[in-house]
Every structure is written in C-alpha cells, then in structure tokens.
Amino acid sequence: MGRPQTVAELTQLLRDGGYLADRGLATALFVALSLDRPILVEGEVGVGKTEVAKALAAVFGRRLIRLQCYEGIDTNQALYEWDYARQMLQIRALSERQLDADDAVDKLFGPKFLLERPLLEAVRAGDRAVLLIDEIDRADDEFEAFLLELLSDFQITIPEIGTIKAETAPLVVLTSNRTRELHDALKRRCLYHWVGYPSPEREVEIVLVRVPAASEALTRKVVAAVNRLRDLELAKPPGVAETIDWVRTLDALGETDLDARTVDDTLGAVVKERDDLELVRANLDGIAPGA
C-alpha cells in the first residue's frame, strides 16, 4: 500500500486497523513516513507504544520485524552472526579435499554463512517492513551505538562483507519506558513523540474498538474508575492496557455493572502491586461510587 497523503488519511487507516491515534501521534507518524525518519515513542506504561508499530505493519501490509531489547544484547543477537558450526564443517571439508584455499576462504565469510538477525533483516526488507525496536532503554547504553548507523542511513556495515544498504527505508519505531536517559546521538536521529494517557472519552472509544463485545455503559464506568485509580498516586498507575484487561475480565465473568464488590473481585486485572491493592481496597467506595 502506498503512503497516505494527509494526516487525516493516516488517522483513518489506523482507525480501520483498530488503533486510535490522536492528532499529535498521527502527525508524528505521518512525518516519519514522509521523511523516512525513525520515530522514538516514549510514554507511560501500557499506553499503546508497541501497538503503534503493530498497527502500522497491519494497515500497510508490511512485515513486522521486532527486536526486543534486553540487557547484554549485542551485534550477534541484533544485527547478524556468522554460522560458526557450518564454517567449522566447511573448513574441515576443505582441508580433507585439499581444495584451492584462496577462493574457499573468501566464501567462508560470504552471505552463505551469514545468519540474519532482526536489524539486518529489516535493512534487507526495506519498505516492506516495519522495524520495532522495543524498550530500547532496557539495552545497555553501549548498544545504542550499534544502532546509530542503521538509524541515520539505514545501512549496516559488516567488516568481512562490506556495507549493506536498504534500497528503500523501512519504517523504524523505537519505544522506551524512560528507565534511563537515552543518548543524544540516538535521539537526534529520531523524531520524538510522548504518548500520555488518553482523555476519558477517547479511552472509552479505544476500549470499545479493542473489546467490541463490551457494553458502552460498563466501559464508561470502568474508564471512570481507572481514572480515579490514576489520581490515587499508586506506585504503578494502570495504563490503557489495564483498562482493556479489566473490561475483558468483567466481560468474561458476565458482569454488567461495576460496584464495590466487583471491583474488589477483579482488582487483580488493574492493580498489580500489594501496597497499591491495600490502598485501593481502603478506598473501594470512592472507586465505584453510586453502586
């Protein structure tokens, strides 16, 4: 599918794919697509940062290539790796058959023995892919340096082979939960967007899109309750993902109303810390009033 021509068109496309983007996010994504720039999405936990990439891949019919970052991730897991076992066997075969070594050794470090990891895969796929570099803040800061060449030029340099450049730029989405500051060099190569909590009306809309079976009246009550929870200064305030989980939970239990009892029974879907549970249980009537 071609690129959208206007922000409104992109918003509509995403909406059709089940993702409601507000004007700010849609504009940022539109600019990222138009300028072929990576986009860094930061925000509270559970506001749909990862979902953006999934939705983009779905609506444009592109392949989603996901790199989940973790501490200690390095080039072997993110960019490429040589297939050492096959190289060893090849060396053995060569020495037994006494082949002409010059050419054979060159081949040892050729594409045949190269294992693709997500970043190399994305460079090769070009604009047929959406590359999601998830939770970049979880990787240690050394890893950010590996990404710089990719993010600015969409190319990867492998010493033994040379530089592999993407023919067309993939759409790159990076997400971060801000457990640490990212390096400025990385940020400079990306567009930046901060995703906050949606307004209650929008959150109701989002839940209804994701859980079509839910009744609107119940959803409104749940969203109102979640917003009150966010005001309680919890250690882990619930995100939109938790709201969706909560509505699903209530739906699965066949509940049609949200009162103090049902909140108490299903609290585990939204509040996931013991101190928070105690705080919420002490304020149950304030969370689901009018029951």
Add this chain to the structure above:
Amino acid sequence: MPEAGPSSVADAAPQRAPFVEMLVAFGDQLRDAGLAVGSGDVITYTAAMVPLDPTDLVDLYWAGRATMVTRRDQIPVYDRVFRSFFLGEREDIPEPLRLSLHSAAETQSVLQVPATEPGAEGRDEQEVRLGLMASDAAVLRDKSFAACTTEELAALRRIMARMRLAPPRRRTRRTAAAREGRRPDPRRTVRETMRMHGEPSEIFWRRRRLRLRPLILILDVSGSMADYSRNLVQFAYSARRANTRVEAFCFGTRLTRVTRALERRRVDDALEQAAKAVFDWEGGTRIGASLETFLCDFGRRGVCRGGIVVICSDGLDRGDPQVLATAMERLSRLCHRVVWMNPHKGNNRDFQPSTVGMMVAAPHVDLLLSGHDLRSLEELAALLPELN
C-alpha cells in the same frame, strides 16, 4: 523519499522564503529558551512541513514537537515558545502569513496548547505554593553558593577532586573476550582456525563483564541540614564528575532532581544551577513525602534498580512517620543497598538514632554513616566498593 529531503526545501524556498524564515526564527526562539535545536533539526522541521499543510497551526505545532523536542521535560518549554511565537505576542510575522494561518476545519481536533499541557512549568509554581501552605517553615528563596568563602571552596574542591567514588560492581549479561571464561568465543576461534589453515586451534573464551552499580544520592538541604548542604552538594558534584552513572537529588519539603544541573562543566556553574533548582533551600523537611516522590517519579522507572542509594539526612521529619516507613521499605526492595548518612552520628560508634524518622527508617538501612565532615565522606568512598 527524495522529494521530501532538504534539497526540495531549497527548491521550495523561492516561493516560500518568508515561511522558511519564520520556521528558522521559531527554531532560534526555542534555542534561546534552552532547547538544543540544531540546524539539522530545523531543516527536518521545514522538510516535515512540505507534505503537511503549512498554514495549519495544528500541523505546525505537532511537526515542530516531533522534530525539535527530544525529551518530555522540554514539552512545556516548547509549548510556551510556540504560544508566544505563533499564537499572539509576536509582532514581526509578515502580515499576509499571519492572515493565512488558520486551524484547518477538516480535522476534528482542536489545538489546545495551553489547555492540554499545563506542563511542568505551571505545576512547579503550584507545587511550591502548596508546599508553602503545607509547611509554614518552608522558605522559598534561592540560596546562592556564592556565600561560600573562596578559601573554603578551594580547599573543598582540592579534596573532593581526589575522591574517586567506586560503587560496587555487578556482573552484566554482556560478555567480553577473556583469557579464560565459561563461554566459548566461536568468532575468535574460527578466525584463529583459519589462520592455522584449518587446523583446530585452541578454544578462545568470553566471560561476563563487570560493571559499576549506579549510585543515587538523595541529599537533604533543609534548615536542620543547612550547615552540611554545601559540603553535600560539593560531594554530589564530585561524585557526578568521577562516575557517569550517578543520579543526584535534593530535597527539603519537596524533591528536585539536580543531576542535569550538575552536568555543567564548571564547578561554580554546577553549584549555581543546583541552587536555582532547589527552591525550598533551608525550608522544612518532609523526608517521607520526598522519598515517595522519588519512588513514584524515578524509582518506578528503574532509576535505582540494582543501585546504591545514599541518603544524607538527619531524619528530622515533619511528615507522617508511616509515609516514611512505607517509602523506605519500597526503596530497600527496589535498590541494591541503602546507605544513610546522618551528621548527628558524628564520630560516635555506638550511635543510637533518636529522631522518629531515623528510627522508622533504620530497619531498611544497610549501612549508617555520619556525613558531618569530609573525613566521613571519605569513609563512605572507602566503604562503597565493599557493598556487594
């Protein structure tokens, strides 16, 4: 997409030069307001406006925010500059352009710069006012470090400069080539094998690397600690310079992150910045509430995970002890070790905490030290590497 590159901006420039000039001027204003906006960012902004509607304020706002803002805390500044530049007080926008700026009708969204983003700036003022109401002892004034005598500063600096803080190390998941280790290093082994014409060489190894744990300093700068504050900020500064993985916070009635202020290169600049950042200099103390803020705003995001937290305070808390107890318990679960420096401990080895705050916090503290002079700070520097 080449047509959206900088070159096309140049092509578009002849017809749209005043517009480009306006965007550049906006970038300048942002730079004046303290945002690190490079020429490259302005070019990206201009390029971003090509496929968008340049007369639509909403597009102008969001495209600029996506291209020139790189951190959440810059958003309020961006909003302020945007408001003053595009929405009003500015006189020198060319008249025809000003008339053609409108909010496009085809989108339902409304540009609510002031309404949706009250921003940290406004909130700060509000919090300060609330803080004043909450504690009558809170004094809102900028305490300047310039009051420090020159000889004092020079002596401190000489000693602090020699102090190298080395937090304990932990093994990371990242590996490095090593003479011996537990994981084979196939890359080096294959390379070596080829150098030996295919003869299997010795096996090379990798081992997990060691890495310094992060150090988080939470410093009390309230009235009861004022005598020590200057030393403490100096200490925070030298720790920050010696090791990049240091976060520093100051608190009195409320918590302020001073890590960024301490990044300034010159000592005096850093101290001046820190003094500006801490509004409630020498006000009352609310340790519990400040620690709670720390946990909610920073701890939750993992700032102190696996780290060493050093709290410098006398434990004279005006808040609810239960709040402090809960906060300390959560803090001790989140970080690796908690060190508490209490100047009232002095050189007394059998020091028993007498303030309620100290007694409540004590069960969650791994190491209690004094912080009353430079010698005790050196003691901390010496004990730090052993806290594993």
